[in-house]
Amino acid sequence: MVVIEQLFSVAEVADLRQFLGEIPWLDGRGTAMGMAADVKSNAQADASDPRVKVRVNQLLQRFGEHPLLVSAALPQRIFPPCFNRYRVEETYGFHVDGAIMRLPDSSEVMRSDLSMTVFLSEPDEYEGGELQIATEFGTQSVKLPAGHAVLYPSSSLHQVTPVLRGERLAAICWMQSLVADGAIRRSLFELDQSIQALSALPDTPRDELDRLHSVYHNLIRQFAQL
Numbered sequence: 001m002v003v004i005e006q007l008f009s010v011a012e013v014a015d016l017r018q019f020l021g022e023i024p025w026l027d028g029r030g031t032a033m034g035m036a037a038d039v040k041s042n043a044q045a046d047a048s049d050p051r052v053k054v055r056v057n058q059l060l061q062r063f064g065e066h067p068l069l070v071s072a073a074l075p076q077r078i079f080p081p082c083f084n085r086y087r088v089e090e091t092y093g094f095h096v097d098g099a100i101m102r103l104p105d106s107s108e109v110m111r112s113d114l115s116m117t118v119f120l121s122e123p124d125e126y127e128g129g130e131l132q133i134a135t136e137f138g139t140q141s142v143k144l145p146a147g148h149a150v151l152y153p154s155s156s157l158h159q160v161t162p163v164l165r166g167e168r169l170a171a172i173c174w175m176q177s178l179v180a181d182g183a184i185r186r187s188l189f190e191l192d193q194s195i196q197a198l199s200a201l202p203d204t205p206r207d208e209l210d211r212l213h214s215v216y217h218n219l220i221r222q223f224a225q226l
């Protein structure tokens, strides 16, 4: 699980939320597959609305340019983000995300390796509505400030607990990673973060940094599936 702080600024979130107040919303069950539909109760922005498509493309561009997100996910394909809304008593019970997704308006399919939730409501604006992710160390609850995002394995069981007060807005998307193996992807992420940290220090010997860079890129060559 990786948290990306301030993927969107406070001003960008405010702008997005104003936009979300002006567009049509549909029953979220329409996009849930199989058993997931039975436990899903929320609303989703109408992805066929041309204004929504423009916003979605702006978000996609941002995701692909964000250094921490790219380092952690090594995205090859990103499913266009969906905006969702949970009001009081709405919830999305434990489920796993579909493994194979058909990209909208396309015959292409992608594998979901990573799911990402971008929080668009502040934690004090709603009660409940926590993203809970089952991990090997137990269930982790995630509720982040507006504009922050969390990346987690699409294979993990996860849920959004019922909203008890207020309204929870979020954007979610899925990514196919160049590196399918989560453990290898995690190690590459740690290595890259370490290289970034060492690069920022004044006394790191240049030749050692070059060697680490070369190791990183050689590992990418070894493990990336294009």
Ligand code: NI
Pocket: 095, 096, 097, 115, 158
């Ligand atoms: Ni899900």
